Amino acid sequence: MTETGLEGLLELARLCRMPVQQLARTSTGTAISSLQLLQAYQNGILIPWHKQQPEQFKTADELLTADKGGLVFVPELGIYGDVAELDFASLYPAIMAKFNISPETLDCPCCPDHRVPELDRHTCRRRRGLVPQVLEPILAKRARLKRLKQTATDAQARQTYDRRQTALKWILVTSFGYLGYKNFVFGRIEAHEAVTAYSRELLLQAKELAEAAGFRLIHAIVDSIWVHKPHVGEREVADLADTISRAIGIPLAVEGVYRWLIFPPSRTHPRLGVPNRFVGVFRDGTLKVRGLECRRHDTPPFIAQAQQAVLQILTQARTPPELARHLPEALDVLKTSARQLWEGRVPLHDLAITKQVSQDPDAYRRPCDTAIAAHSLLARGVRLAPGESVQFVITAAGDPDPACRVRPLAWGVSPEGYDRAKYVELLLRAAETVLGPLGYDYAKLNELLELQPAACR
Structure with missing residues (x-):
């Protein structure tokens, strides 16, 4: 329907x-x-x-x-x-x-x-x-x-x-x-x-x-x-x-x-492209996106919107050489988005990652983020069935205790907030997909935007 x-x-x-x-x-x-x-x-x-x-x-x-x-x-x-x-x-x-x-x-x-x-x-x-x-x-x-x-x-x-x-x-x-x-x-x-x-x-x-x-x-x-x-x-x-x-x-x-039209490289095999992953603008100005983060259901809304904003800026280019002229404006959008993340000004619901539970929570063999969120809900009496979706926020991606890594969105605001460094990384990875073929990979973006906590406070 x-x-x-x-x-x-x-x-x-x-x-x-x-x-x-x-x-x-x-x-x-x-x-x-x-x-x-x-x-x-x-x-x-x-x-x-x-x-x-x-x-x-x-x-x-x-x-x-x-x-x-x-x-x-x-x-x-x-x-x-x-x-x-x-x-x-x-x-x-x-x-x-x-x-x-x-x-x-x-x-x-x-x-x-x-x-x-x-x-x-x-x-x-x-x-x-x-x-x-x-x-x-x-x-x-x-x-x-x-x-x-x-x-x-x-x-x-x-x-x-x-x-x-x-x-x-x-x-x-x-x-x-x-x-x-x-x-x-x-x-x-x-x-x-x-x-x-x-x-x-x-x-x-x-x-x-x-x-x-x-x-x-x-x-x-x-x-x-x-x-x-x-x-x-x-x-x-x-x-x-x-x-x-x-x-x-x-x-x-x-x-x-x-x-x-841009065909970005695969992340696992940088010398190869991905068949269903590209972005381009038709001559009538219509943007076509396939396989990028802004099209994925498990991308946090804030990250998807930031990538979409970058793409909208690049749509102004009428030829491939003109893309370089719009890079400064695109980088400004990224820097603003990264600053919002570092300063903790992004609402949790805009950072929620949505995943589908593929099996019963007790059947997961390793502590992936989906399993951790499902187990957290189960501890409070909410059992998710296979096929249902769970939303969670990354709170401490590298914590030795798996239970501290993510928090179900349904629990509301947490005292620890969200893992700012991890979300900035997700932002730059999404930007790299679009800007990488233009010469701005993850390392260069990180260095160019000076995305360090002290610099953004």
Whole structure:
């Protein structure tokens, strides 16, 4: 309901033939199950009460080939300008529809020449599969809703169309997961593997077509590619997307062209990038952030807001070289935030770290912060179940006594306050993610801002 609202809920209720009240309290998996069962009934297919189709035996070599998943490139580290991001629309469901992938169409006896890339399998050409029959109208309707959203002049209409297409997006996403779910009536892991095999092949084809058009691939992940070409224009990028779409047979949309785009290094392997971690600004001024601290649910709000403030300053840069001009202002924001931390002026609720309890408090084997907070609450009669969240504040990160390291936020203000040095460290680590590629790593930030307790009192 958060993303789709009532409009999306009603869209799914009509599509899946389910009561609104029931759909609001169930998962999208139940919705796609309802759709597929209805299609099977309409086709006169006998639906088994309990599935009895185990996974086929594979050798170790066959398993390594089949179970690769989607293709993910390691991004080239650095700061780039004139980068275009292109995304396949609902890639996996589109592959299932285009190549007729369904449990009953895989390895049919009539079409051995319709091969699946890399795998010793084939799909049927003669009869339409159940899963493609279900997905085709959803794909078409979502594409139509997205076009209506783009042409709508009224803000309320755009929001309605967006919520409806978002609801259909989650149905399509779930359909792929259920295709490989062993306990689902129409699930078959071999069909799931066939979809990812096609996706790897199509992504490589898109890469080759982009390079043939004079672009350089700097990153690709499953259903998206990032390509660079100096002084590239929007029209040239749109032409590339059309060329790839026609060649592959699946729509490729232009997400946008970046003014500047940063791929920061991994903290554990500084020479490598992280596939789903980047930040950039499109030419229309829109900021796109993935994988940074301000997007994580376990980042303290104060740290996330400080990083977001730095990013907002950098959005003023129109080219990569202009980023350096805005560094002094960004550093001033960091220094102000660090001073607030050192002086103890930040409310505890803005420093709370939210973590999910993954097991019963008594089952934790080592004193991680989540376990310590859960045990502290248990000592006062509050037992958290796996899946519940706990909020805590770091009070003394290096204390030999684990019970003193963190304090549940529910306990309120503590006499010892919070661990100022630790929170400044978290602040600088978050800043390093953005400013590191610009030459300001953690050590340089610490030295430049002179973040010592005495200097900030």
